[in-house]
Amino acid sequence: MDVFLSFDVERHSFETNTHDNSTGADSVIKRIENDAMPRLLQLLAEYNAKATFFSTAIFAKNSPKTIRSIVLAGHEAACHGYDHDDYYDALSLEKQIYFLQKSKSIIEEAANVPLVSFRAPALRINKDTVRALESTGFQYDSSVSSQRFDGPFTSGAIKKLKWLTAHRKPYHPDYSSPYKKGNSTITEVPVSALGWPFISTHLRIAPTITFAVQKLLMLEADYTHKPLVFLMHPQEVLFFQKGKMAHSHNSRKTNFFSGELRHALKFRNLGDSCFELFRKVLHNCQQHQANFKTIKEVSL
Numbered sequence: 001m002d003v004f005l006s007f008d009v010e011r012h013s014f015e016t017n018t019h020d021n022s023t024g025a026d027s028v029i030k031r032i033e034n035d036a037m038p039r040l041l042q043l044l045a046e047y048n049a050k051a052t053f054f055s056t057a058i059f060a061k062n063s064p065k066t067i068r069s070i071v072l073a074g075h076e077a078a079c080h081g082y083d084h085d086d087y088y089d090a091l092s093l094e095k096q097i098y099f100l101q102k103s104k105s106i107i108e109e110a111a112n113v114p115l116v117s118f119r120a121p122a123l124r125i126n127k128d129t130v131r132a133l134e135s136t137g138f139q140y141d142s143s144v145s146s147q148r149f150d151g152p153f154t155s156g157a158i159k160k161l162k163w164l165t166a167h168r169k170p171y172h173p174d175y176s177s178p179y180k181k182g183n184s185t186i187t188e189v190p191v192s193a194l195g196w197p198f199i200s201t202h203l204r205i206a207p208t209i210t211f212a213v214q215k216l217l218m219l220e221a222d223y224t225h226k227p228l229v230f231l232m233h234p235q236e237v238l239f240f241q242k243g244k245m246a247h248s249h250n251s252r253k254t255n256f257f258s259g260e261l262r263h264a265l266k267f268r269n270l271g272d273s274c275f276e277l278f279r280k281v282l283h284n285c286q287q288h289q290a291n292f293k294t295i296k297e298v299s300l
């Protein structure tokens with residue numbers, strides 16, 4: 001069974017539910033650099049597990065040390081957009097190319113190796129993303145989550161209904177739609193889901209359901225050779241004080257369900273409990289003869 005562990009490395013703060021613009025020792029970026037990342041790299045080493053770290057360019061610019069430590073430990077450094085507010089499903093082909101080029105070169109400077117894999121901020125892409133990735137030298141994408149159903153709880157929820165019909169195994173997407181099989185040179189590595197997504201946010205909110213989903217995904221892998229693709233954020237292993245959600249630019253447009261309730265759920269099992277839940281995900285994989293790979297090591 002092939003397992004792709006992936007981390008989205010960004011400066012999102014659970015306290016304010018926005019970007020953390022602070023620069024001090026207690027900023028999210030510094031806490032990831034000094035606390036979350038060393039612990040996670042150590043844990044991955046214990047399981048001899050390779051992972052892929054999709055970082056925003058702003059994160060890489062402010063913490064090149066983190067990106068270097070990822071590469072030095074044998075993991076894959078990859079791109080997660082410029083600053084997480086470049087939503088590719090709302091951008092023209094030209095704008096996507098502009099953001100991809102800019103982000104790629106900033107992260108490559110920190111990593112000191114070429115980047116070939118991309119995951120869109122908030123997993124938001126459109127039909128032009130495939131061409132934009134090809135023309136900026138990317139070879140792999142992991143922005144689709146086949147058969148994941150979020151209801152109204154996620155950004156760009158309506159467009160994400162297309163996930164329901166996307167292929168489960170890695171595939172070459174079509175130029176007309178990233179959710180269809182086609183002839184592009186990009187390899188899509190979909191994040192695992194069975195209605196319920198196999199990601200750390202949902203692992204923290206409902207561990208029992210997520211571990212049940214992991215069991216089913218591992219059984220599926222035995223029969224179809226579909227790999228497991230898990231998504232996590234490094235700052236989830238940090239402790240955050242639950243404060244009042246900042247009234248961000250879009251708070252007026254959101255309702256209670258996608259705003260305050262979602263914010264409250266996101267505080268569940270943060271910090272050490274998230275770390276231990278992730279250890280259990282790794283343990284379950286190991287018990288199932290996992291072959292941990294980075295995204296660029298995928299084979300079709």
Ligand SMILES: [Zn+2]
Binds near residue numbers: 008010084121122
């Ligand atoms: Zn992200």
